[in-house]
Amino acid sequence: MKxxxxxxxxxxxxxxxxxxxxxxxxxxxxxxxxxxFTALEGASSEAAGPIFLVTxxxxxxxxxxxxxxxxxxxxxxxxxxxxxxxxxxxLLTAEKHERFKDALEGVYRPxxxxxxxxxxxxxxxxxxxxxxPPQAGLGSSVTIGAGVLGVxxxxxxxxxxxxxxxxxxxILQSASTTSVPPTKDVPIELGSPSSQARPxxxxxxxxx
Numbered sequence: 622m623k624x625x626x627x628x629x630x631x632x633x634x635x636x637x638x639x640x641x642x643x644x645x646x647x648x649x650x651x652x653x654x655x656x657x658f659t660a661l662e663g664a665s666s667e668a669a670g671p672i673f674l675v676t677x678x679x680x681x682x683x684x685x686x687x688x689x690x691x692x693x694x695x696x697x698x699x700x701x702x703x704x705x706x707x708x709x710x711x712l713l714t715a716e717k718h719e720r721f722k723d724a725l726e727g728v729y730r731p732x733x734x735x736x737x738x739x740x741x742x743x744x745x746x747x748x749x750x751x752x753x754p755p756q757a758g759l760g761s762s763v764t765i766g767a768g769v770l771g772v773x774x775x776x777x778x779x780x781x782x783x784x785x786x787x788x789x790x791x792i793l794q795s796a797s798t799t800s801v802p803p804t805k806d807v808p809i810e811l812g813s814p815s816s817q818a819r820p821x822x823x824x825x826x827x828x829x
């Protein structure tokens with residue numbers, strides 16, 4: 622990952638926004654985070670420190686949520702419903718690289734956002750019920766809404782993950798317009814100079 626890649630819009634919505642919600646959830650049991658959010662809500666003139674703290678916490682927690690999602694949520698979703706598409710990355714050629722990258726931003730980043738935000742909202746629901754003030758308990762409309770919205774986004778993320786596998790598999794399996802399938806006599810390796818297109822009238826045979 623490039624040093625400034627996390628500042629891209631796709632990574633911002635996938636990691637930072639869920640991280641902000643999760644950081645707000647952790648502010649209930651963590652006093653320093655609670656004071657930072659209180660300073661931001663009060664529009665204090667000395668808000669630079671709280672802004673930095675909340676931003677750093679949001680990025681860190683967002684990346685942590687993403688790791689939990691990848692290691693826990695993804696395997697669960699992959700076992701539910703129809704068998705997912707199998708991705709053969711050996712088919713990823715230079716011609717397909719840009720299309721593959723665009724597909725990641727177009728379909729995989731929204732999935733990451735939905736799944737990570739689902740975890741953040743469920744964490745917010747639990748934190749409000751466990752450590753929040755009496756008015757923020759399970760009977761609170763905000764707490765109930767966070768839990769319901771978290772479950773709904775988890776369901777949505779399931780269909781988004783399936784669509785991601787379908788689109789990426791289609792790109793990987795698509796025929797290249799600039800390459801020719803390797804012949805029996807002349808093996809061609811992906812990315813090698815010999816993989817470039819040759820005139821169809823030329824036949825190459827192994828020397829005897």
